[in-house]
Each structure stands twice: as C-alpha cells, then as structure tokens.
Amino acid sequence: MAVGIVSFGILYYHFDPAVYGFFPKCPFLSLTGLECPGCGSQRAMHAMIHLNLKEAFSYNPLLVISIPYILAAVFFNSDFAKERWPKTRTILFGYRAILIVLGVIILFAIFRNF
Secondary structure: OHHHHHHHHHHHHHOOOOOOOOOOOOHHHHHHOOOOOOOOHHHHHHHHHOOOHHHHHHHOHHHHHHHHHHHHHHHHOOHHHHHHOHHHHHHHHOHHHHHHHHHHHHHHHHHOOO
C-alpha cells in the first residue's frame, strides 16, 4: 500500500492533471454538467504536493479542509490510539460521525453548484 501511495505522489508531483490528459475525467460532471464533491481533487492534490494550499483550496476546498480529519483517522486506527482512546475514536469515527461527514459532503455538492 505504501508503494502505491508513493507512486501516486510521484505521479501527481511530476504531472499536473490540468495539463496532462491521461488523468481520468469526472463521469458525473461529463453526464450532468454539475461538479461532484470530488471534482478538482486531482488538481488539488497536485497543488498540495507543491505546497500551494491556496490553489488547492480553489480547486476543492472540502479536500483541503478534510486533511486534518484524514490524518486523525490514520492515527486513531493505529493500535496505539485504539487502545488508549477508544471513546474518542468512537466519537470521531462512529456511526453519528459518518452521518455528519455524509451530510457535509452532500451539502458541499449542492452549494458548490450554485
């Protein structure tokens, strides 16, 4: 898995999805003309790898804002954190948290198309 992550990192570092056509296009955008919650994520990842957070935020603000939550998920899925802070893990990543995250994603999808 680590090899895959590093490989994608190298790919996105060297090739800008806004310039190179071999990156996949969003099927939802192609079919409906509306941006899905993930639209702009490839360009945002390229910008974040180059430490340009302002540009990344312009492509997909939800992705940039979610980075701390994603890092927390990685931490709280480690054996170290699972054993020490099980209640915190449940609060941040339990059923209610999943519903809240889903609601945020749906609201983001709606409001980014206005």
